[in-house]
Amino acid sequence: MSTTTKVAFTGVSKTFPKKNESLQVLENIDLEVGEGEFVCLLGPSGCGKSTLLNIVGGFERPTTGSVTIDGHEVRETHPQRVFVFQEYGIFPWASVWDNVSLGVRHLPKSEQAKVVQGVIDLVGLTGFEKAYPMELSGGMKQRVEVARALAVTPDVIYMDEPFGALDSLTRLTMRSELIRIWKTRKPTILFVTHDVDEAIQLAERVVVFSARPGRIAGIVDVPMEHPRDLASTEYGAIKRELYDLLGVTQSI
Numbered sequence: 001m002s003t004t005t006k007v008a009f010t011g012v013s014k015t016f017p018k019k020n021e022s023l024q025v026l027e028n029i030d031l032e033v034g035e036g037e038f039v040c041l042l043g044p045s046g047c048g049k050s051t052l053l054n055i056v057g058g059f060e061r062p063t064t065g066s067v068t069i070d071g072h073e074v075r076e077t078h079p080q081r082v083f084v085f086q087e088y089g090i091f092p093w094a095s096v097w098d099n100v101s102l103g104v105r106h107l108p109k110s111e112q113a114k115v116v117q118g119v120i121d122l123v124g125l126t127g128f129e130k131a132y133p134m135e136l137s138g139g140m141k142q143r144v145e146v147a148r149a150l151a152v153t154p155d156v157i158y159m160d161e162p163f164g165a166l167d168s169l170t171r172l173t174m175r176s177e178l179i180r181i182w183k184t185r186k187p188t189i190l191f192v193t194h195d196v197d198e199a200i201q202l203a204e205r206v207v208v209f210s211a212r213p214g215r216i217a218g219i220v221d222v223p224m225e226h227p228r229d230l231a232s233t234e235y236g237a238i239k240r241e242l243y244d245l246l247g248v249t250q251s252i
């Protein structure tokens with residue numbers, strides 16, 4: 001983990017009002033994420049992972065506690081902190097180029113072109129600049145989303161199960177591509193998943209959440225170099241540790 005803290009959650013709890021009662025979704029989350037770190041948030045459905053991203057992204061306020069980025073409390077959204085979701089958020093009526101350039105229209109044309117071409121090349125879509133989303137595969141559409149996020153030179157990227165809709169082989173490719181991109185640009189990444197393997201393949205640290213109300217059940221380091229050997233003993237041991245924290249047995 002890097003020594004500079006980028007994101008800090010302190011005593012974060014979230015309760016949503018619900019008819020005559022209330023629904024506690026997150027309980028007392030304390031977590032520090034280093035600058036340039038890749039952290040996966042792993043937990044069962046409904047444990048509050050998306051809610052936590054919405055809070056750090058400035059879309060929701062915590063009921064108690066606080067979140068800071070670079071030491072400043074998050075109170076609103078920020079143009080350099082971007083989300084990448086599972087659903088294709090790209091505009092079907094706009095070309096790859098126009099989709100990717102959305103967040104950088106304020107730049108002078110020549111600079112805009114340099115930035116847009118740079119991120120299109122980085123995600124491996126060179127040659128598809130004029131293509132429309134309907135002409136692209138699911139994996140390529142997700143690359144457009146990633147390129148659009150990267151175009152604004154984000155310092156933090158929030159990814160909420162971004163590869164969940166892809167087939168398993170494309171998902172593997174996208175994971176290794178994401179690692180390559182992360183190593184090139186080194187943004188801080190908070191990546192939500194319920195997939196244990198995905199978490200081990202991507203993260204430097206995996207934060208495991210309990211079922212609702214989401215609490216941190218444990219934090220597991222993944223001290224493996226990329227590319228990671230998915231058949232190694234080390235990988236298997238980390239997987240066992242994560243399943244234990246999730247309270248799931250691995251045999252069926």
Ligand SMILES: Nc1ncnc2c1ncn2[C@@H]1O[C@H](COP(=O)(O)OP(=O)(O)OP(=O)(O)O)[C@@H](O)[C@H]1O
Binds near residue numbers: 016017044047052194
């Ligand atoms: N704006 C809201 N108002 C009321 N309840 C909400 C709101 N947002 C989320 N919830 C509730 O909070 C709980 C946690 O939701 P959240 O989407 O954060 O879970 P999650 O861990 O991301 O789940 P999944 O893995 O299925 O995406 C759910 O029970 C959900 O119904």
Ligand SMILES: [Mg+2]
Binds near residue numbers: 049051160
């Ligand atoms: Mg979610």
